[in-house]
Amino acid sequence: MSQFSIKFFSAVRTLAGAGPIRDRLISAYSDNLDSLPKNQIPDCIRLRFESLWRSTHSVKPLAVEGPVVASVRKMSTAEATRCATSIVAMFSELVSDSATGEPLSMLGNSDAENATIAQSRSSTLN
Numbered sequence: 001m002s003q004f005s006i007k008f009f010s011a012v013r014t015l016a017g018a019g020p021i022r023d024r025l026i027s028a029y030s031d032n033l034d035s036l037p038k039n040q041i042p043d044c045i046r047l048r049f050e051s052l053w054r055s056t057h058s059v060k061p062l063a064v065e066g067p068v069v070a071s072v073r074k075m076s077t078a079e080a081t082r083c084a085t086s087i088v089a090m091f092s093e094l095v096s097d098s099a100t101g102e103p104l105s106m107l108g109n110s111d112a113e114n115a116t117i118a119q120s121r122s123s124t125l126n
Contacts, residue, residue, distance in 0.1 A: 004042060007032045008091035015087060021080045026072045028087060029056050034068060045090040052086050055079070 014028035033049075034056075041049045061070040072080060 002094070004036065004045075005091070005094045007036060008087065008094055011087050012091050015084045021077060021084060022072050022075065025056075025075075025080050025084050026069055028084070029072075030066070030068050033087070042094065044093050048086055048090055052083055052090075055083055 011028040011032040014031065015024050017024060029052075033052075036049075038049075038053070055075075056071050057067045059067065059070040059074050061067045065073075072083075075083070
């Protein structure tokens with residue numbers, strides 16, 4: 001599994017957890033995606049990742065918070081949900097056969113199980 005797939009998988013796991021969407025998005029992005037080398041983002045997700053980065057770095061932070069916290073706190077629930085959905089979509093693209101040649105079964109589930117998991121996680125982001 002590539003560095004990017006691992007980081008996005010961890011972000012999706014965080015997004016699928018309990019708590020308000022903004023808190024989950026802050027943790028998912030800050031803990032897993034913010035440190036990814038921007039110049040090495042795979043082409044298949046580059047535009048969406050750049051858009052996500054702009055969304056999560058759009059507000060000038062106060063002295064005690066970073067740009068991700070400041071930006072996400074200013075988002076509506078719908079905006080935060082769109083960002084979370086984008087993370088799930090990028091993860092899906094990274095692990096699809098057409099993007100990297102790595103099948104979804106690398107996660108230890110069958111393709112059908114992974115499709116069900118991805119669908120249920122996507123619907124629970126609200």
